[in-house]
Amino acid sequence: MVRAESSNGKKGTGLLGVGRIDVHQHLLPPEFLAALERHGLKTQWAPVTWSAEGALAMMDEQDIATGILSLSAPGPHFGNDIEANSLSRQINERQAALVQKWPDRFGMFACVPLPNVGGALEEIAYAYDVLSTDGVILLANTNGIYLGDPAFDPIMEELNRRHAVVLVHPNALAGPPAKGVRPSAVDFLLDTTRAALSLVFNDVPRRFPNIRMILSHAGGFIPYAAYRISQQSNVADPVDMLHQLSNFYFDTALSASPTVLPSLLPFAKPGHVLFGSDSPYATNKTIGYFADHLDAYPGLDLAGHAGVNRKNAEVLFPRLAIG
Structure with missing residues (x-):
């Protein structure tokens, strides 16, 4: 795909030279790092550093116009509801401040203190009504309980x-x-796959049809294994199961490879594949590696590339649409 010059002199891959919208980009705020340190988890979960300025530099290098920030695993809950509620609020307010400062460059997925359902509901309300969040991030499982579990129905409602x-x-x-x-190499893919199946087996997409769910990392194993899963699951209608699985959205974080794209793109519903970087856990070199594979992929025409890089995300985040 030919890269066009954007208005700020950077290279852009989107339609009319406008850069990508990155739906899978993380922040590592000081409140979160301090919590990891207190609980002896910093080395495991925060092996990299992050700053807003560093994120912007990465985005300019990688043709990303806007990054939708989110808190990665293990999330804000370390066993104490009060701590988790406070930490979620601090992180979400920090994200909102970044969006306010750079509204065209950053968006936010609010974090919530699950498994504390009451606290999560309060934080969802605050994130939407006060902070004007772009969305919410939910971990695939919390203490082994997956998103389709009825315990989380109030959140879905x-x-x-x-x-x-x-x-x-x-x-x-x-x-x-x-x-x-x-775990991030293989277990994460299985975890996302389990979450998607939990949601479908518990009829969450059908019961709560207004939620648009993005599955990280191309949906784990879903595009590759969906037909096998549909034939080996206790479902009345395997075809309907495939339809529900393909109706999720999928990001390309660490996944836009010559072997994944031929499986993902035919499986996902048209318009349901979105660009993701997984920064800062993925290095600039790694992000560029997968972005170059995406831009060189011959199975997409110009409009298809523009869709994955930007236009499909504009439908989900209309404030970022350029017309």
Whole structure:
């Protein structure tokens, strides 16, 4: 795909030279880092550094016009509801301040203190009514309980009422990782797959149709294994199950490869694939590696590339639309 010059002199991959919208970009705010440190988890969950200025520099380098920020795993809850409620509020207010300062460059997915359902409902209300959040991030599982569990129905009801955009992000699996295998390399993909199946098996997409859910990392194993799953699951209608799975949105974070794209793009509903970087956990070099594979992919025409890079996300986030 030919990269056009944008109005600020940077290279842009989107339609008319306008850069990408990145729906999978994380922040590591000081409140979160301090909480990880208190709980002895900083080395495990925060092996990289982050700053707003560094994020903007990365975005300029990678042709990203806007990054929708979110808090990655393990989220804001470390076992104490009061701490989790306070931490969620601090992080969301910090995100909102960044969006206010750079409204064209940043958006936000508000974090919520699950498994505290009451606290999560309060934070959703504050995030939408006070902070004007662009959406909400939910971890695929919390203490081994997946998103489709009826315990989370009140959350889904509220998100449905608000026509929310939700980023479903993987978390650590309940069991121990395989020796020598980083959880983010394989377990995260399984966690997202489990969450998607939990949602479908519990009829969440049909019961709460106004929620637009984005599955991280191309949906884990869903596009590749969906037909196998539909035939080996106890469902009355495998075709309907495939329809529900393909109706999720999927981001390309760490996933826009020559082997994933031929599976993802035919499986996902048209318009349901979105650009994602996974910065700062993915380095600039890694982000560029996958972005270059996406831009070189011959299975998309010019409009298809513009859709994945920007236009599909504009439908979910109309404040970022350029017309």
